[in-house]
């Protein structure tokens with residue numbers, strides 16, 4: 179029975195993190211909007227979404243005005259850290275953390291990020307959002323939505339304490355999360371695809387009495403990271419087919435979770451199996467020696483997506499209610515931040531034709547982003563236990579993220595429809611290049627496994643290369659498309675060169691100017707980590723050199739043979755018998771050093787100890 183009718187510009191169904199962030203953003207941008215959040219619970223609980231990265235950190239601080247709040251109520255985060263171990267060395271011996279290979283920062287990041295306690299954050303957002311004029315009604319269950327046709331308002335049915343009422347609104351935003359039955363209302367409007375191209379499952383829980391990683395190891399191991407707190411990082415304990423996270427969320431509670439490829443790892447969705455698996459990992463077992471589990475959650479299939487993000491019929495599905503890919507790299511709150519910008523295109527009143535154009539654009543863009551980001555995870559879990567592979571992959575993934583996604587966000591690009599349009603124009607090229615490179619990581623994992631070399635760098639290495647100071651400094655001076663595009667090109671060349679050097683045991687490709695020059699966009703897009711590609715590439719470098727000799731010495735018939743070994747040689751084969759002046763000219767050309775701004779700005783840190 180209807181008790182009361184209210185009118186809103188936007189009603190958010192569900193009061194979790196998606197609505198907390200997006201409703202707040204909309205209200206801050208458009209104080210005149212009447213916004214209601216309807217949440218069924220009266221208290222909040224632990225939930226994933228605890229580790230934030232660059233875009234989300236910026237969004238919380240800049241767009242949501244929560245900088246002081248986060249520093250005072252949550253934990254500053256010391257970046258993402260990855261630990262690998264060599265099973266043979268550790269086999270049967272007492273575990274020694276200093277033997278682990280590690281990728282991770284030795285300072286807090288330039289762009290602040292946080293480890294958040296969702297239980298606290300969600301509840302605080304209810305309060306903080308009320309303070310800026312958003313109505314947040316807890317203990318209210320959304321039971322149905324009657325969608326208004328044309329300009330008619332939508333009617334949201336709400337039930338509380340056995341009473342029901344109708345709320346009227348221009349826009350309905352579905353932020354019901356993943357498991358809510360009420361999501362069914364949207365299934366017909368925006369059907370769901372359970373994505374079976376990426377078979378990731380997850381199990382996680384919060385623990386008290388987790389050991390302190392900063393109390394392990396010797397002084398040299400602490401010094402390696404400049405005595406910065408590894409504890410405050412999102413620590414990843416890496417293995418073939420899985421990764422385990424440890425995220426401190428304050429008050430002595432640490433969130434632990436496993437995400438795994440179901441093709442490789444047994445089912446871990448029951449608490450016993452989850453805990454048993456954690457205890458099988460030497461470093462994790464050490465940290466959990468005295469720990470007690472507080473809660474447990476799991477999901478057998480993480481990856482799914484709805485057909486549309488939004489409609490001209492004035493509804494949108496955001497956050498987990500829209501879809502989810504994979505929590506590796508902690509992208510959840512980043513996605514919510516970008517979605518907040520996209521949603522803001524839609525909700526303010528506008529002409530139908532204008533809305534239609536934006537809806538089409540946003541729907542296409544959200545699909546593109548999903549397809550693109552999926553490439554980072556799909557078929558990649560097989561390589562997750564190898565430092566060697568991940569040291570290359572993380573450079574590509576981190577630098578591309580900073581140089582493209584983060585920089586765009588820093589410059590508020592997602593608020594600009596023309597920018598979104600331009601991104602879509604080049605989407606096929608972007609996909610092709612990204613797929614070529616990600617396939618390279620997949621193929622390197624297969625090769626190193628087949629040849630028994632998968633863990634050959636898992637002992638005592640330390641990599642600081644995810645620090646991206648130069649790009650971050652450039653970002654502070656404002657977005658520059660030419661610089662960003664050039665950075666991206668350099669990152670591609672660097673990554674492909676390292677993949678080839680690692681796969682074929684070669685040296686010198688990265689520093690050889692002629693080789694780097696031959697790595698054109700077309701060459702990179704068609705890249706394959708196999709002998710045929712290398713042979714054809716070497717042929718191209720040889721022809722480039724022949725043509726330069728021809729330019730200099732006329733039509734001379736000089737024939738150059740380049741193979742993978744040539745890049746570490748003073749001069750390619752076949753040139754030894756040439757006249758001295760030709761040989762000397764060719765040698766100079768061959769020995770010219772390449773400039774790669776990414777490679778040159780890498781900070782490599784102390785050598786393995």
Ligand SMILES: Cc1cc2nc3c(=O)[nH]c(=O)nc-3n(C[C@H](O)[C@H](O)[C@H](O)COP(=O)(O)OP(=O)(O)OC[C@H]3O[C@@H](n4cnc5c(N)ncnc54)[C@H](O)[C@@H]3O)c2cc1C
Pocket residue numbers: 191192193194195196197216217218219225226227228229230234318319320321353354355356358359360380381382435437477480496497498499505508509510511512514
């Ligand atoms: C394994 C895993 C690890 C993750 N790790 C991270 C990470 O480290 N960092 C990160 O940024 N993201 C992470 N994420 C993603 C993050 O969890 C999501 O982005 C985030 O929780 C999405 O919030 P949401 O509001 O969409 O959903 P939720 O937070 O689930 O909120 C949905 C809300 O709707 C309410 N509700 C449901 N039905 C009704 C109804 N009928 N009426 C009223 N209210 C209702 C619920 O009570 C709930 O409060 C992770 C996700 C997974 C699965």
